[in-house]
Amino acid sequence: MTPESTVQAGRRATMRRFRYGFIIATLAYVGLVHLSDFVLDANPGASWRYAIAVLPAVPVAVCVVALVPYYHHLLDELQQRIQLEAIAFAFLGALIIAFVYGLLELAGLPGIAWKWAWVLMVALWVIGDWLARRRRL
């Protein structure tokens, strides 16, 4: 085998592991969302309901922590740099928006649920990815 094809084979194996991991995490997430919904509905006053409520976040957290290195491994050095720049853009954008909105809450704007923060971050990541690609490719 030439060195190139070894690298390619390694990448394919990583890609496979990445994809399986992702599918398993998604299935676990969907299953746990329904399970925790069901359990919470049946036991509205239980003291342990918070522990049940966060269960669906566990596969997502495992996915992020375990799969990010794999994902990173799949990218060449320029792609890595583009991703890092896109994420830095998203982080700073979200930081500034959260900061300004926090101040506007003082002035009386309604509070927003925290879950919108991660939606905002992912949206900014998409924009950052587009910008970084335009700059580097």
Next chain:
Amino acid sequence: MKNTLRELRAERGWTQADLSEQLGVSRQTINAIETGKYDPSLPLAFRIAALFGRPIEAIFHPDGS
């Protein structure tokens, strides 16, 4: 990547700080390159090669060979 930066630097009697000053990068970066933790960019590798008056492949070697 492996490299002979530490040996070359020692030959000239330079400290990491001396080298960092001449290359315009931090001393920590010099150390990370010498210990093989960080592979320099092509422009920086060329600056290193020019400073020591040697071709790049005389300073940096791929891990495998």
Next chain:
Amino acid sequence: MLDQDVAKRIYDRWVWVALIVYSGLLGGVITVMQTYPDAAWRYPVAITPMIPWVFTVGAYVRYFRRMDELHQRMALEAFAFAFAGTALLTFTYGFLDFAGLPRINWWFVWPVMGTLWFIGGFVARRRWL
């Protein structure tokens, strides 16, 4: 001294200046908001505490441009760490919110982000230095 170190010193100074001016302005804003709860101009007034931070961000951008390539890489990795951490935390809190924990103001999002950024910087330094 390297340009990078000079720029870092300027940036560090701006962090402290901004913290002090920000605290003062924030105190003022809270008082004004309580005194004039219905004034139409309270929204533009409320965001004035961000003004000193604009200069800090400017100083950080200059510092980033003067960083050597490894320091840039570490800075980007610190952001990525903080990004993942913040996204996970806010995602998780969404479920707790659903289960009945009180809503937390967005006020508290940016300190979380700042703390994770700090930890991310530490992790990146451990990895490369």
